[in-house]
Amino acid sequence: xxxxxxxxxxxxxxxxxxxxxxxxxxxxxxxxxxxxxxxxxxxxxxxxxxxxxxxxxxxxxxxxxxxxxxxxxxxxxxxxxxxxxxxxxxxxxxxxxxxxxxxxxxxxxxxxxxxxxxxxxxxxxxxxxxxxxxxxxxxxxxxxxxxxxxxxxxxxxxxxxxxxxxxxxxxxxxxxxxxxxxxxxxxxxxxxxxxxxxxxxxxxxxxxxxxxxxxxxxxxxxxxxxxxxxxxxxxxxxxxxxxxxxxxxxxxxxxxxxxxxxxxxxxxxxxxxxxxxxxxxxxxxxxxxxxxxxxxxxxxxxxxxxxxxxxxxxxxxxxxxxxxxxxxxxxxxxxxxxxxxxxxxxxxxxxxxxxxxxxxxxxxxxxxxxxxxxxxxxxxxxxxxxxxxxxxxxxxxxxxxxxxxxxxxxxxxxxxxxxxxxxxxxxxxxxxxxxxxxxxxxxxxxxxxxxxxxxxxxxxxxxxxxxxxxxxxxxxxxxxxxxxxxxxxxxxxxxxxxxxxxxxxxxxxxxxxxxxxxxxxx
Numbered sequence: 001x002x003x004x005x006x007x008x009x010x011x012x013x014x015x016x017x018x019x020x021x022x023x024x025x026x027x028x029x030x031x032x033x034x035x036x037x038x039x040x041x042x043x044x045x046x047x048x049x050x051x052x053x054x055x056x057x058x059x060x061x062x063x064x065x066x067x068x069x070x071x072x073x074x075x076x077x078x079x080x081x082x083x084x085x086x087x088x089x090x091x092x093x094x095x096x097x098x099x100x101x102x103x104x105x106x107x108x109x110x111x112x113x114x115x116x117x118x119x120x121x122x123x124x125x126x127x128x129x130x131x132x133x134x135x136x137x138x139x140x141x142x143x144x145x146x147x148x149x150x151x152x153x154x155x156x157x158x159x160x161x162x163x164x165x166x167x168x169x170x171x172x173x174x175x176x177x178x179x180x181x182x183x184x185x186x187x188x189x190x191x192x193x194x195x196x197x198x199x200x201x202x203x204x205x206x207x208x209x210x211x212x213x214x215x216x217x218x219x220x221x222x223x224x225x226x227x228x229x230x231x232x233x234x235x236x237x238x239x240x241x242x243x244x245x246x247x248x249x250x251x252x253x254x255x256x257x258x259x260x261x262x263x264x265x266x267x268x269x270x271x272x273x274x275x276x277x278x279x280x281x282x283x284x285x286x287x288x289x290x291x292x293x294x295x296x297x298x299x300x301x302x303x304x305x306x307x308x309x310x311x312x313x314x315x316x317x318x319x320x321x322x323x324x325x326x327x328x329x330x331x332x333x334x335x336x337x338x339x340x341x342x343x344x345x346x347x348x349x350x351x352x353x354x355x356x357x358x359x360x361x362x363x364x365x366x367x368x369x370x371x372x373x374x375x376x377x378x379x380x381x382x383x384x385x386x387x388x389x390x391x392x393x394x395x396x397x398x399x400x401x402x403x404x405x406x407x408x409x410x411x412x413x414x415x416x417x418x419x420x421x422x423x424x425x426x427x428x429x430x431x432x433x434x435x436x437x438x439x440x441x442x443x444x445x446x447x448x449x450x451x452x453x454x455x456x457x458x459x460x461x462x463x464x465x466x467x468x469x470x471x472x473x474x475x476x477x478x479x480x481x482x483x484x485x486x487x488x489x490x491x492x493x494x495x496x497x498x499x500x501x502x503x504x505x506x507x508x509x510x511x512x513x514x515x516x517x518x519x520x521x522x
Contacts, residue, residue, distance in 0.1 A: 007333065007486045008344075027193075028119040031506050035522055038114065039110075039114075040191035040193075041111060041114065041115055041121055041124040041191070041193070042124075042191065042193030043193060044107060044108075044110060044111040044114070044124075044128075044193075045111060045124060045127065045128065045191065045192075045193040045194060046193040046195055047107050048104060048107040048108040048111055048128060048131060048132075048204050049131060049194070049196060050195070050251075050252055050258060051100070051103035051104035051107060051193050052104045052108070052131050052134065052135055052251070053251040053253070053260075053261060053365045054099065054100070054104075054365075055099065055261050056261050056264040056265060056273065057095060057099055057240065058095040058096045058099040058100070058261075059261035059262050059264070059265055060095075060261075060265045060273065060275075061091065061092040061093075061095035061096075061262075061452075062092070062095045062096040062142065062455070062487070063262065063453075063454040063455055064265050064266070064275070064283060064454065065082060065083050065092050066082070066092060066093065066454075066458075066484075066487060067083065067142075067330060067454030067455055067457065067458040068083065068452075068454035068457070068458075069083035069084035069286070070083040070084060070086075070458060070462045070483055070484060071447070071454070071457055071458050071483070072084065072286045072288040072289060072328050072469055073285070073286060073289050073447075073451055073454065073457060074283050074284065074285060074286055074289070074454075075281075075283075075284050075285070075286040075287070075325070075326040075327065075330075075423065076275075076283055076284065076326070077326070077330055077331050077332050078280065078282075078331070078332075084286075084328040084329055084472060084474075085331075085472065085474035086331060086471075086472075086474060086477035086478050086479045086481075086482070086483070086484055086513065087476070087477060087478060088478045088481075088488065088513070089472070090360045090488075090490060090491045091256065092490070093487045093488045093490070094487075094489065094490025094491065094492065094493075095490075096138070096139060096142055096143075096455075096487070097139065097142075097143060097146070097489065097490050097493070098136070098490050098492065100135050100139055101139075101147070101151065101152075104131075104132070104135045105132055105135055105136065105151060105152050106152050106368045108128045108129075108131055108132040108135070109128075109132065109151075109152035110152075110207065110314055111124060111125070111128040112125055112128045112132070112493065113130055115128070120380045121417050122184050122185070122186065123185055123186055123189050123190070123191050123202045123205075124191055125181075125184065126180075126181040126182075126184045126185045126202075126205065126209075127181075127185075127191060127194070127202075127205050129177050129178075129180070129181040130178065130181050130205055130208060130209050130212065132177075133174045133177050133178055133181075133212060134212060134367060134368075136148060136151075136170070136174060137212070137215075137216065138172070138455050139169050139172070139515070140170045140174075140484065141455070141458075141459040141517065142455065142459075143485045143486060143487055143488075143489060143517070144167055144486055144504075144508050144515070144516075144517035144518065145164045145165060145166050145167055145170075145504040145507065145508045145517075145518075146165070146170070146266050147162035147163065147164055147165065147500075148165040148169070148170045148173060149162075149163070149169075149173070150162035150163050150165075151473050161300060161496070161499070161500060162497070162499045162500065163500050163503070164500050164501060164503065166504075166507060166508075166518065167508075167517055167519060168518050169516035171216060171219070171518075171519065174216060175213055175216045175217070175232050178210070178212055178216070179209075179213065179235070179239075179313075182206050182209040182210055182211050182213075182239055185203075185205060185206045185209070185422055186202055187202050187203040187206055188202070188203075189202045190202055192235075195251060195252065196249060196250065196251050196252070197248065197249065197250045197251075197252055198249070199365065204247065206239075206240065207240055207241060207242055207243070207247055208242075208247075208249050208368065209237035209239075210236045210237075210240050210241045211236070211241040211242050211247075211249075211368055211373050212368065212374060213232055213235065213236035213239070214232075214233055214236035214237065214241050214376055214377075214380075215368070215372070215376065216232055217229050217230070217231070217232030217233035217234075217235075217236060218376045218379065218380065218463070218470065219459065219460075219463055219519050220232070220519055221379075221383070221463065222463050222464075222519055222520065222521075222522055223519060223521075223522065224522050226383075227384075230383075230385045233376075233380050233385050233386065234385065234386060237377070237380075237386050241373050241377075242368075242369075242370045242373040243370075244370060245369075245370050245400050245403050245404065246370075247373075248366060248368065248369040248370055248404060248407065249363060249366070249367045249368045249369075249372050250364035250367060250407065251364065251365045251367070251393070252362070252364050253361060253362050253365065253372045254361075255360070255361040255362040256361075256364060258358070259272075259361030259362065260322035260360070260361060260363040260364070260365050261365065262359060262363075262365065262452055263359040263361055263363045264361070265283070265363070265400075266283055266353075266354050266359040267356060267359040267360060268356060269360060269361055270311055270349035273360070275310065276353040276354060276356070276359075277308070280352065283353070283354070283422035284325070284326040284351040284352060284353050285304075285305055285323070285325050285351070285352045285353065285354065286324070286325050286326060286327070286328050287324075287325035287326060287327040287328070287495070288325065288327075288328065288469065288470075289325055289451075290305065290323050290324065290325030290352055291325060292444075292448075292467065293305075293320075293323075293448070294320060294321075296422075296426065297320075297422070298422065298448065299402055299415070299418055299419065299422055300401070300402055300405065300448065300451075301320045301323060302318045302319075302320050303318075303355065303358070303402075303405045303412055304354060304355050304358060304405065304451060305318065305320075305323050305352045305353070305354070305355055306318045306323075306352065306353060306355045307322060307323065307324070307350065307351075307352055307353075308356075308357070308484070310351050313356060314355075314356040314357050314456060315356075316353075316355070316356070316367075318355060318518035323352040324351050324352055325348060325351065325352055326351040326352075328472050329472025329473070329474050331438035331474075338506040356410075357408065357409045357411060357412070358405065358409070358452075360408075360409070363408050363409075364407050364408065366404065366407070366452070366453060367456075368456075369400065369401070369404050369449065370397075370400045370404075371397045371400035371403075371404055371444065371449045372396075372397070372449060372450065372456075374393050374394070374396045374397030374400060375393070375398075375401075375443075375445055375446045375449065376446075377389040377390075377393040377397075377441050378391075378394040378397060378430065378438075378442050379438075379439060379442045379443070381393055382430070382435060382439065382442070383435070384440045390430055390438065390442075391430050394423070394426075394427050394430045394441070394442060394445070395420070395423040395424060395427050396423075397423075397445065397449070398419070398422065398423035398426055398449075399416070399419045399420060399423045399428075399444075399447075400443050401416065401445065401448065401449035402419040402422070403419065404449070426441065426445065427441070429441040430442065439464060439466065440466045440467070440468075443460060443461075443464035443465075443467070444467045446460055446464070447460070447461060447466065447467055462485060462516075462517075463519065463520070469483060471483050476515050478512070479513050479514050480514075482514060482515065484513035485513065485514055485515065485516040485517070485520055486513065486515060486516065486517050486520075487513070488511050488512065488513065489501055489511055501513045
C-alpha cells in the first residue's frame with residue numbers, strides 16, 4: 001500500500017513539474033509577436049475612414065445600381081441594373097448592410113471604445129463618433145429599422161445577434177451623439193491619420209457634426225409633428241454649421257491600391273470596372289436628368305456629362321446641346337423610339353456618360369457640402385424655423401453646388417459670374433412663390449448637387465418629393481410600377497438573426513420595397 005502511494009506521489013510530482021514547464025512563459029509563448037495588442041488611434045482612424053468611404057462592392061450595388069437610377073439620375077439597359085426597373089436582387093439590395101456593418105462601424109466603434117475616457121484622445125473619440133453617425137444614418141435611411149444600440153457589441157460584450165432599433169430611436173440617438181461629439185472636441189487640436197479633406201483639423205470636424213445634425217433635423221420635417229425637426233435644426237445652426245465652400249467633407253483617394261469607389265465602377269482607367277464603356281449595359285446619365293439640366297441651362301451639364309469617345313477615355317464631346325440622356329426602364333429589347341435593342345445596341349455609345357475627368361482613381365468621394373447646408377438653411381428659413389433670407393441661402397447653395405466640382409480636377413474652373421447669374425435666375429420661385437414652389441426649387445437643386453452621392457439624393461427625394469418623377473412600369477417589377485421607398489434586408493441576416501429581423505418587420509412593416517421608413521411616413 002505504501003509502495004503504491006509512493007508511486008502515486010512520484011507521478012503527481014512529475015505532473016506538477018510538467019504543468020509548471022508548460023505554463024512557464026505561457027503568455028509570451030502564446031502571444032503573436034507580429035500583432036499589436038492595441039492599434040494606434042491614427043491607424044484605426046485611417047482604416048475607419050477608408051471603410052466609411054466604402055468600396056467598389058457597395059458603391060456599385062447600393063449607390064449606382066439602386067439609389068441613383070431609382071431617382072433617375074442615371075440609367076442602364078442591363079437587367080443587372082435593377083434600380084430603375086424596381087427588380088429585387090438580394091446581393092445588391094443588401095450590399096450596404098453587408099459591407100458597412102462589419103467594416104466601417106466596427107472599426108470606428110473599436111476606436112471609440114479604445115479612446116473612451118482618455119482626455120488626451122478625446123478628439124479621436126469624437127471624430128470616430130461623427131464618422132460612425134454618418135455611416136449609420138446612411139444605413140437607417142436605406143433600410144429603416146436597423147441594429148444601432150447593440151451594433152458592434154460582439155466584442156467585448158458578446159452580443160452576436162443585435163436587436164433592430166426603431167428608426168425614431170435611432171435618429172434621436174444619432175443627433176444626441178453628434179451633440180456630444182461636438183461638445184467634446186478640442187477645436188485647437190488636431191489628429192493624425194485623417195485622410196479626409198480636413199487633414200486632422202478638429203475645428204472642421206466640429207462644423208461637420210453640426211452640419212450632419214442639420215441634415216438629421218431636416219430629414220424629420222416630413223413627420224406630421226415637426227417639433228423635433230425644428231429643434232434639431234435650430235440647435236445645429238446655433239452650434240455652427242459649414243460657412244464656406246472649403247468646409248465640404250470628402251475623402252480624398254489615392255491613385256493606387258485604394259481608389260474612389262464610385263470611380264472604380266464608372267471610370268475607364270486601368271483596372272477600373274469601366275461600367276461606362278460596356279456596349280449595352282454601361283451606366284449612362286438618364287434622359288430625365290440631362291433634359292432637366294438642359295432646360296435650366298445648368299452650367300454643370302458641361303462639367304459632369306460627355307458623349308464618349310470610342311474608348312471612353314477623357315475628352316469626349318461635352319457640348320451641352322449635344323448631350324443625350326438614356327431613358328429609364330428600358331433593357332436590350334428592341335425599341336424603335338430610342339433605337340435601343342438588339343438592332344441598335346451600338347447606339348448606346350451615343351448616350352451621355354459621367355464625364356471621365358470626375359471619375360478618376362484619385363477623385364474625392366464627397367459626403368456633405370456647403371451647397372447642401374445652404375440649401376437646407378434655405379428650406380428651414382422658408383418654413384420659418386430659422387432667421388435669414390431663404391433667397392440668399394438658395395443662391396449661395398446653388399453657386400457652391402457648381403463650385404464643388406472644382407474639387408475633382410484643376411481642369412474644372414469655377415466661373416463665379418456665370419454661377420451667380422444661373423443661381424439668381426433659379427431663385428425666382430424662392431423669392432415669390434408659395435411654400436410648395438419654394439420647396440420644389442430648393443430640393444430640385446439639392447437633387448442636382450448630390451449627383452454621385454445617390455444615398456443622399458435618394459433619401460432627400462423620398463423626404464421632399466422633389467423633383468417630381470414619373471415612375472416606370474418595367475415587366476415583373478416588385479412595386480406595381482412605383483419607385484421603391486427603401487431597400488430590403490439581406491437574406492443572410494435572416495439566416496443568423498431572424499428573430500430580431502422579424503420583430504423589426506412587425507413594427508416597421510413587411511420587408512418589401514414599398515414599406516416606407518419611419519421618417520418617410522407623414
